[in-house]
Amino acid sequence: AHYLKRIERFDGTLNSYITVTADQALERAEAADKARAAGKAGLLTGIPLALKDIFCTQGVKTTCGSKMLDNFIAPYDATVVERLSAAGTVSLGKTNMDEFAMGSSNENSHYGAVKNPWDLSAVPGGSSGGSAAAVAADLAPAALGTDTGGSIRQPAAFCGITGLKPTYGRVSRFGIIAYASSLDQAGPMARSAEDCAHLMNVISGHDGRDSTSVTRGVPDYTETLGAPLSGLKIGLPKEYFGDGLTTEVEQAVREAIKVYESLGATVREVSLPHTHYAIPAYYVIAPAEASSNLSRYDGVRFGHRCDDPSDLFDLYTRSRAEGFGDEVKRRILIGTHTLSEGFFDAYYKKAQQVRRLIRQDFLDAFEEVDVLMGPASPTPAFDLGAKKDPVSMYLQDIYTIAVNLAGIPGISIPAGLAANRPVGLQILGTHFAEAKLLNVAHQFQ
Ligand code: GLN
Numbered sequence: 001a002h003y004l005k006r007i008e009r010f011d012g013t014l015n016s017y018i019t020v021t022a023d024q025a026l027e028r029a030e031a032a033d034k035a036r037a038a039g040k041a042g043l044l045t046g047i048p049l050a051l052k053d054i055f056c057t058q059g060v061k062t063t064c065g066s067k068m069l070d071n072f073i074a075p076y077d078a079t080v081v082e083r084l085s086a087a088g089t090v091s092l093g094k095t096n097m098d099e100f101a102m103g104s105s106n107e108n109s110h111y112g113a114v115k116n117p118w119d120l121s122a123v124p125g126g127s128s129g130g131s132a133a134a135v136a137a138d139l140a141p142a143a144l145g146t147d148t149g150g151s152i153r154q155p156a157a158f159c160g161i162t163g164l165k166p167t168y169g170r171v172s173r174f175g176i177i178a179y180a181s182s183l184d185q186a187g188p189m190a191r192s193a194e195d196c197a198h199l200m201n202v203i204s205g206h207d208g209r210d211s212t213s214v215t216r217g218v219p220d221y222t223e224t225l226g227a228p229l230s231g232l233k234i235g236l237p238k239e240y241f242g243d244g245l246t247t248e249v250e251q252a253v254r255e256a257i258k259v260y261e262s263l264g265a266t267v268r269e270v271s272l273p274h275t276h277y278a279i280p281a282y283y284v285i286a287p288a289e290a291s292s293n294l295s296r297y298d299g300v301r302f303g304h305r306c307d308d309p310s311d312l313f314d315l316y317t318r319s320r321a322e323g324f325g326d327e328v329k330r331r332i333l334i335g336t337h338t339l340s341e342g343f344f345d346a347y348y349k350k351a352q353q354v355r356r357l358i359r360q361d362f363l364d365a366f367e368e369v370d371v372l373m374g375p376a377s378p379t380p381a382f383d384l385g386a387k388k389d390p391v392s393m394y395l396q397d398i399y400t401i402a403v404n405l406a407g408i409p410g411i412s413i414p415a416g417l418a419a420n421r422p423v424g425l426q427i428l429g430t431h432f433a434e435a436k437l438l439n440v441a442h443q444f445q
Helices: 002-014 022-037 079-086 129-136 153-159 193-203 247-262 275-296 312-323 326-338 345-368 390-395 401-406 434-444
Strands: 017-020 048-052 090-095 142-146 162-165 186-190 233-237 266-270 371-375 410-418 421-428
Touching: 002 017, 002 022, 002 090, 002 129, 017 129, 022 090, 048 129, 079 090, 079 193, 090 129, 129 142, 129 153, 129 186, 142 193, 153 162, 153 410, 153 421, 162 193, 162 434, 186 193, 193 410, 193 434, 233 247, 233 345, 247 266, 247 371, 247 410, 247 421, 247 434, 266 345, 275 326, 275 345, 275 390, 275 401, 326 345, 345 371, 345 401, 371 434, 410 434, 421 434
Parallel strands: 048 090, 048 142, 233 266, 233 371
Antiparallel strands: 017 090, 142 186, 162 186, 162 410, 371 421, 410 421
């Protein structure tokens, strides 16, 4: 009730939720109270959560930020949603996002931009901007987001909260509307690393319904939060402190790294030499996969359908023309082009080869150091409407995107302010190092 009241009071301004499931939340909260009274409550029983509107929720509208799915009521729950409900959490509703998770500012949503609670003239970041803003404004104690190229870490950085992108395969993608299937991963966004650890304990683990989810066991992520950091080897990728990084962000990040030195960690420079290929490789691979994933929205089986189609072709083309926004159409065009005969080898195949080199950069670095640290984003949150040119928006992803290409985990934690807007310190680890990342993040707080 506390959070629902706050949503009613502040979300008219912030626009962080697309759908608020107030009645359902109150009902579940009551059930949680009963379970608690009966001595049957688990750690998360009755804890409210916000879910990015990319997670299918049975009986509840699931739009993915698109007009295409404005009328879509999911017939089943995503695995992560199912697991969180089984753990007793209470969903408050579905949060705003860039359409089909394509964007870095949340301005590509069919449901309007989200405002950054720290400064209403700034974007909250994207594509999980609604989840980040809702947690930052205390319209939910924690949320789930997804990260295909930075969409958990960058909005967490812009809104001054903690967000973890797990290793590819750690968390099931079943029931999460697909953007780029080889990159998509769900993760927690919360006020602390400890809260993220509790959520990770619930959402991680193998799922027979996602063939890319791994069978590897899940540790208790809360157990190692308190481990001391003396002797921790931190690498600073020199490519993450170069051109385009604003001075204030660099200062805040370097100050944060000093805190780790004071805790007994050692710091050295490392190199990820293929970093400058990450954006071009990602913006070939992600649109290619998206163009394939989004072919299912044809106006026939579900989603938006145009009025009075004259024939099948008219039905397909008009439904898609009306249902998708500009950025989504741009990506479908790019992806269809790069996958077409005669271009496939030059673009998609080449990008996959580059992807392998980028992954190897990280593996080489982790031979020498335990974690990498750097900024989550080259700038603090920018102003709403400031980045009209799509390429300038894509360049925002410079520090987050390579991580998804490599499949490794990354976390962004609040590390001070630049020009009165939050700065995120990004910490990266090798595959399945989530417990280490949460430990390192927790020691800062
Ligand atoms: N900004 C990137 C994109 O637009 C990443 C988005 C994401 O992680 N979902 O594709």
